[in-house]
Amino acid sequence: MKFKEIKEKSSEFLFQNYGRIDLAFTHGKGCMLYDTEGKEYLDLVSGIAVNSLGYAHPDVTAAIQEQASRxxxxxxxxxxxxxxxxxxxxxxxxxxxxxxxxxxxxxxxxxxxxxxxxxxxxxxxxxxxxxxxxxxxxxxxxxxxxxxxxxxxxxxxxxxxxxxxxxxxxxxxxxxxxxxxxxxxxxxxxxxxxxxxxxxxxxxxxxxxxxxxxxxxxxxxxxxxxxxxxxxxxxxxxxxxxxxxxxxxxxxxxxxxxxxxxxxxxxxxxxxxxxxxxxxxxxxxxxxxxxxxxxxxxDGIVAHAKDLGARWREDIRAVGSPRAKEVRGYGLIIGIEMDSNESASHVQKYCRDNGVLVNVCHGNTVRLIPPLILSDGEKDRFTALFKECAF
Ligand SMILES: Cc1ncc(COP(=O)(O)O)c(C=O)c1O
Missing domain, CATH: 3.40.640.10 (Type I PLP-dependent aspartate aminotransferase-like (Major domain))
Structure with missing residues (x-):
């Protein structure tokens, strides 16, 4: 189904209790999500801290398939x-x-x-x-x-x-x-x-x-x-x-x-x-x-989350954005408190336009809650975009 049709049907038949972003996805793999138009996104939201092993993890998929068959x-x-x-x-x-x-x-x-x-x-x-x-x-x-x-x-x-x-x-x-x-x-x-x-x-x-x-x-x-x-x-x-x-x-x-x-x-x-x-x-x-x-x-995922998160927070601080008031968190729950709701929305939109999904919570805070299997290269993609849009 094309995005336009999904949106129209959703508007007609669903409770309108979510302020949704104009995107719908067909599938994911690892930390990547694919939308109805075929565009690829790096997902740093993971279904709000759900998909810690990313999308379609082979072991989780196999366990579900095996169980469903019985x-x-x-x-x-x-x-x-x-x-x-x-x-x-x-x-x-x-x-x-x-x-x-x-x-x-x-x-x-x-x-x-x-x-x-x-x-x-x-x-x-x-x-x-x-x-x-x-x-x-x-x-x-x-x-x-x-x-x-x-x-x-x-x-x-x-x-x-x-x-x-x-x-x-x-x-x-x-x-x-x-x-x-x-x-x-x-x-x-x-x-x-x-x-x-x-x-x-x-x-x-x-x-x-x-x-x-x-x-x-x-x-x-x-x-x-x-x-x-x-x-x-x-x-x-x-x-x-x-x-x-x-x-x-x-x-x-x-x-x-x-x-x-x-x-x-x-x-x-x-x-x-x-x-x-x-x-x-x-x-x-x-x-x-x-x-x-x-x-x-x-796979030692918990230790990986600790190590990657600590280094990522340092990378983000080192960007030196005058609009970022504080970078907080533990492991891979990271909040970048911006100086206004508009600054946070701007970061979110800039990232989305460049194929990276981040979340904004509490109005002014960019929240990074990616799959815990995130790689160094994937974390650096966000940091580079943040450098481009947070000044
Ligand atoms: C700390 C905390 N408690 C409870 C909930 C509610 O969980 P659920 O949406 O699965 O009911 C959430 C959801 O975001 C949460 O973050």
């Missing part, structure tokens, strides 16, 4: 081999004794599962989260999202269970956690909030105050998890082990999956009948997830 779905009424296999692999990459996993279908759903677990475990009803954070679009994950623009008009669906603190403010969080607090949820790096980072001691403070007051620390690793930051989980950059990790995005190699991982003790409160989902952890997505983790381990 069985895509079977109910959680029965034992599911692929689910057990993936949970074991997740236990092998999570810090501490976080080795029990509950599967679901998205990041928002993983956070909902974490909140329900925390409320049941503590017998308390309050969830605290950071201003400028993002935790998803379902009722409770929206409630935990400390940005009013997302919650506005949906308040009737959101309970009074949520409170917000300034991301990085140690004194404030110390004063807010009390005997009503079930959990504090944090992103190690605020992704949608503009690739925001905070000093190391903040996460240690959250850990300590949660321990002191008997609340759980939930780490939302939906965007930062599975190697993105140069560690398997973003929180490992700060030497802190949370009580619960939520993940999604990159785990399924492009198939929709979410997961909540915690300790055996905490998981034990989620008894039969208290939580569940039809599709959660079905054989198809779990087979893909197993292949993703196996390939990442085999």
């Amino acid at each position: 069985m895509c779905h079977v109910s959680n009424l029965y034992y599911v081999e692929e689910q057990a296999e993936l949970a074991e692999r997740i236990a092998s990459i999570t810090p501490g004794n976080l080795d029990r996993t509950l599967f679901c279908n998205s990041g928002a759903e993983a956070n909902e599962g974490a909140f329900k677990t925390a409320v049941r475990y503590t017998g308390r009803g309050k969830i605290l989260s950071a201003l400028n954070g993002f935790h998803g679009r379902t009722s409770a994950s929206l409630g935990a999202t400390g940005q009013e623009k997302y919650r506005k008009t949906f308040e009737p669906l959101i309970s009074g269970a949520f409170g917000y603190f300034e991301f990085g403010n140690c004194e404030q969080i110390k004063g807010m956690v009390d005997s009503d607090t079930a959990a504090v949820i944090v992103e190690p790096v605020q992704g949608e909030g503009g690739v925001r980072t905070v000093p190391r001691d903040f996460f240690k403070t959250v850990r300590d105050i949660c321990d002191e007051k008997g609340a759980l620390m939930i780490c939302d690793e939906v965007q930062t998890g599975i190697g993105r930051t140069g560690e398997w989980y973003g929180i490992e950059n700060f030497g802190v082990v949370p009580d619960i990790i939520t993940m999604a995005k990159a785990l399924g190699g492009g198939l929709p999956i979410g997961a909540v991982t915690t300790t055996e003790e905490i998981s034990s409160v989620v008894t039969p009948g208290t939580h569940g989902t039809t599709f959660g952890g079905n054989p198809m997505v779990c087979a893909a997830g197993c292949a993703v983790i196996d390939v990442m381990k085999r």
Whole structure:
């Protein structure tokens, strides 16, 4: 189908809830995407931090094909081999004794599962989260999202269970956690909030105050998890082990999956009948997830993300753009905060016109969240374009 026809049909039959860019793709290979007109793009967005192994990775493709040829779905009424296999692999990459996993279908759903677990475990009803954070679009994950623009008009669906603190403010969080607090949820790096980072001691403070007051620390690793930051989980950059990790995005190699991982003790409160989902952890997505983790381990992808990301941030800083206020991030989640929304959009458009896709988040921040298999040559392509358009 030609692009014009796809756009017309989309305008006629879909909810118009996305501000879409005028592009549609037919396929990808590695870090490259191909549009309906046959034009090739270097993709530094990877489906918003999903396609960490790029497009059509041979091992992931083979795992999906093999699984599809036998069985895509079977109910959680029965034992599911692929689910057990993936949970074991997740236990092998999570810090501490976080080795029990509950599967679901998205990041928002993983956070909902974490909140329900925390409320049941503590017998308390309050969830605290950071201003400028993002935790998803379902009722409770929206409630935990400390940005009013997302919650506005949906308040009737959101309970009074949520409170917000300034991301990085140690004194404030110390004063807010009390005997009503079930959990504090944090992103190690605020992704949608503009690739925001905070000093190391903040996460240690959250850990300590949660321990002191008997609340759980939930780490939302939906965007930062599975190697993105140069560690398997973003929180490992700060030497802190949370009580619960939520993940999604990159785990399924492009198939929709979410997961909540915690300790055996905490998981034990989620008894039969208290939580569940039809599709959660079905054989198809779990087979893909197993292949993703196996390939990442085999090919040293996490260490590669750390090394390439650190050098890339230096390259971008060395460009010396007067319009770039700050270059932030860990591993291959990089934010270039520009001096205005217009500057960020200009970089995005210039790159797109020259065959490179980047994302803008929080209005003024160019976000680079490429496949983790990105090469040096591919990273340099963006840096060269940035040099041409950021002055
Ligand atoms: C940190 C974080 N949490 C939760 C979500 C929601 O995930 P999903 O869109 O899969 O529901 C996102 C999505 O961008 C995210 O970045």
